Each structure stands twice: as structure tokens, then as C-alpha cells.
Amino acid sequence: MASIQRRDNGKWRARYRDDASKEHARHFERKVDAQRWLDEVTAQIVTGAYADPKAGRATFDAWFREWSSRQVWAAMTEVQADLVRRSLTFGDVPLAQLRESHLQLWVKQMQARGLAPNTINTRVMTVKAALKAAVRDRRLVSDPSLGVVLPRRANRAKAMEVATTEQVGRLLAATTPEMRAYIGLCAFAGLRLGEASAIQVVDVDFLRRRMEVERQIQKRRGGPPEVKPPKYESSRTVYVPDELLSMLAQHIEAGWSSAEGWLFPGVTGRPLSPSTVDHWWRRTAASAGVQGVTIHSLRHHFASGLIADGCDVVTVQRALGHKSPSVTLNTYSHLWPTAEDRTRVASGRLAAAALGLHVADSPRTEEVN
Incomplete structure (x- = not known):
């Protein structure tokens, strides 16, 4: 609803009501200017481009x-x-x-x-x-x-710091015995820092060789860390290699888990806080002589290993607990073989097979001659 009225002082008052029935009005010296303003507002409302001037x-x-x-x-x-x-x-x-x-x-x-x-x-x-x-x-x-x-x-391939096998080995050797399994969870199961800190003994199924990731430790501003669901609701089942199972079994047998079942408890018996883990990590990395590698680099190490072994996008996504395959591709697309790589490998196999046959036939060819 819109209208134009002449005021006693000779000015023209244009007014309209928006979708919320709120009235807006302006005064003009000329009626043509008032009409132009109403036309502009009406066009904005019709096209969906209208914005409440007072809200701005x-x-x-x-x-x-x-x-x-x-x-x-x-x-x-x-x-x-x-x-x-x-x-x-x-x-x-x-x-x-x-x-x-x-x-x-x-x-x-x-x-x-x-x-x-x-x-x-x-x-x-x-x-x-x-x-x-x-x-x-x-x-x-x-x-x-x-x-x-x-x-x-920066280029994703250059910006991403993927921990190498040698670096993981040096970190395992440099850390304290009660934290070796922590490195294992990140490097060989792809857990995030908060997820590794929140693992409990009951989460590890040694018989079926798998582990449930159902919670994480998260920093809270102005208060102690909280136990929360995993990031982006990425609860998942991780299929654990025998080597990591052995590390976890040794960790539990040594009595390093808490009475409440937390695998990596702090002095209070509660899970290690992110700040405590960060302090331990910096000390361990320095002792191992490893620079530029974060705990998250261990997760990249796990992902790169799956990709190098031929795992498809969905398999890697589920193992890492990503929200969707597109997240996995956006993060690790540069690690997957390109079409050129596959072409080169396939043609190399053809060449190797043909050259191998040629070498094998060479002695018989000489005998015939």
C-alpha cells in the first residue's frame, strides 16, 4: 500500500507499508520526486531487492x-x-x-x-x-x-605438511612410553587430536580389530575442556591394524589408562586437555629433531598412506570421518594419481612386458642365426 498526499506546508508526503506492515514515509518538494521514490521502492519490493532502511x-x-x-x-x-x-x-x-x-x-x-x-x-x-x-x-x-x-x-601440495614414515618413527622413539600409543592413533588410525584424547578402553574391540570414535575433547573458552561428539558428527568405526592393536594392548597392560577408562588421562584422571597435548607435542618434536610437523600432520600421514595404497575417495572419507567425499577431495585431491600418472604407469607396464619378452627371446634368436 502506497500513497502521496500534499501537506499544508506545500510539500508532498509519500508513504508505503513494507511486508511487515511497517510504515515508511518521506517528504518532497515536488510530486514527481515523491512518485519516483515510491516507484523505486515498489520495484525493489517486487524484485525482492528491498531492504528496510531503518534496519541498515x-x-x-x-x-x-x-x-x-x-x-x-x-x-x-x-x-x-x-x-x-x-x-x-x-x-x-x-x-x-x-x-x-x-x-x-x-x-x-x-x-x-x-x-x-x-x-x-x-x-x-x-x-x-x-x-x-x-x-x-x-x-x-x-x-x-x-x-x-x-x-x-599457497599451493595445497606445498602448504600441507605430511609427516613422513621416517619422521613418525623418530617421534615414536623420542616420546615417553605412555604417549607412544597416542602417536599411533593419529598416524595409523587418522584420529584428530581431540578424538585421540577422548578414546576409552571400551572403544577398542581387540577381537574384531576395530575402534569406535564417538567423542572428542574440546577446548572451552573460560572453562575446562569438554567431552563432545566428534567434529561434524563424524562418529565412525576405524579398522585398526595389528601393529596399532599391539601398541594399545601394551599401553593398557602397563596401567597407563585411568580407572574411569580413559586411555590418556591427566593428573586428575580426566582426559588430557588440548593445551597439555600441545605442550607434550612441541617437546617431543624438538627431542625427535622434527620441524614443521604438527599432530595434524600425522593424520595427513594416515590419509596419504590410504591413498597411496589405492583406497578410493569414499573409503578415505569414512576412515577420516569427513562430512562428505567432497571435503576429502578438496583436502587431498593432489595426493591421488592423475590421469597422466595412470597413463604413464599403464604404458610402462606394456613397455616392461614387451621388453621382458624381447630379452627372454634373445638367446633363442641367436641360436637360430
Whole structure:
């Protein structure tokens, strides 16, 4: 509903009601200007491009707080999102006044501070999600982040640090006896740090040679670590090799598990906290003389071994507990053989077979001659 009326002072008052029956009005010197404004608003409403002008007065920080409070996030994701919010240079800018230049300056400042391209990309993606939600909620007409240029990420093959077999061996030799099985769970079963810390004795089925991953230890801001379901609901069954089963059996027999059944308890009997594990890892890596390798590099070691042994994408996805095969491919696609690699191997087999026959026939050929 829209209308134009002439006021006693001679000005023209244009008004309309939006989808929420909220009235909006503006005054103009000329009737033609009032009609033009109403036509523009009507076109925006019809095409779905309308945004409440009053809603755009709220600052981006206020909107981000409102939007993030509705998100179903894990505890650490909430912590990371709040870190992004506090790092913004345009938090006090009203939504309707937010421009691409605000975001591009923020990116430039993060680069100047030496943040890694992956970190910058992740932070910007969080802000983009909030802006897209503002457009869907009709707080914004358009997304001002669409043209923002992000720093180029390093090549995945170069950026990913995959622990080598030699490095894993050195780490196993350097660590304390009660933590050897921890390295084994990460390197030979592909468990994440939090998942390895949350394994209990009852999770290991020695008879069927498998292990259930049903929980993880997760940091909580301002409080002790929590026992939570695995990341992205990635509860799974891991099929354990005999070598790892032996490590786990020795660990349990040595009495290193707690009375409550946790395989890797801290001094309180509860599972090791992520900060405690991180401290142990840095000390172990230094003792082993291994640089640039994180605990997550052991998980990459496991994944690369499965791929090298010919496992398909779905098999690797299930073993790692990824949300979907596309996540696995996005992470490890560079480790799978390419079509060129397969062609080269196949043609090599043909050549080897033919050359082998030629060598075998050579003596008989000489005898005939």
C-alpha cells in the first residue's frame, strides 16, 4: 500500500507499508520526486531487492552479534567467530554504509600484520556469511564483500605438511612410553587430536580389530575442556591394524589408562586437555629433531598412506570421518594419481612386458642365426 498526499506546508508526503506492515514515509518538494521514490521502492519490493532502511542503521558489530547468536556452532567455532568480530576495523559502521573499501582495508591490514593467507581467507569467509545473512534478512540490499580481493593461498601440495614414515618413527622413539600409543592413533588410525584424547578402553574391540570414535575433547573458552561428539558428527568405526592393536594392548597392560577408562588421562584422571597435548607435542618434536610437523600432520600421514595404497575417495572419507567425499577431495585431491600418472604407469607396464619378452627371446634368436 502506497500513497502521496500534499501537506499544508506545500510539500508532498509519500508513504508505503513494507511486508511487515511497517510504515515508511518521506517528504518532497515536488510530486514527481515523491512518485519516483515510491516507484523505486515498489520495484525493489517486487524484485525482492528491498531492504528496510531503518534496519541498515544498526552497526555491523550489532548485526554480527545478533546473527552469530543464532548459529549452531561448536564451542571452538564460537570462539573463532568472536575473535573475528573483535578484529574488525569497521564494526562501528552502520550496515547500510558498509562499503567494499572497508573490507578491503581490513584485509590489507591483516596482511601487514603478517597473518597467513589461509587465516585471512577464513576470517573473511566468516564476515561474508554474516553479510549474506543480512541480505537474506533484508537488512542490506546487496553484499558489499563481493568484490573484495583476497591474498592468494599457497599451493595445497606445498602448504600441507605430511609427516613422513621416517619422521613418525623418530617421534615414536623420542616420546615417553605412555604417549607412544597416542602417536599411533593419529598416524595409523587418522584420529584428530581431540578424538585421540577422548578414546576409552571400551572403544577398542581387540577381537574384531576395530575402534569406535564417538567423542572428542574440546577446548572451552573460560572453562575446562569438554567431552563432545566428534567434529561434524563424524562418529565412525576405524579398522585398526595389528601393529596399532599391539601398541594399545601394551599401553593398557602397563596401567597407563585411568580407572574411569580413559586411555590418556591427566593428573586428575580426566582426559588430557588440548593445551597439555600441545605442550607434550612441541617437546617431543624438538627431542625427535622434527620441524614443521604438527599432530595434524600425522593424520595427513594416515590419509596419504590410504591413498597411496589405492583406497578410493569414499573409503578415505569414512576412515577420516569427513562430512562428505567432497571435503576429502578438496583436502587431498593432489595426493591421488592423475590421469597422466595412470597413463604413464599403464604404458610402462606394456613397455616392461614387451621388453621382458624381447630379452627372454634373445638367446633363442641367436641360436637360430
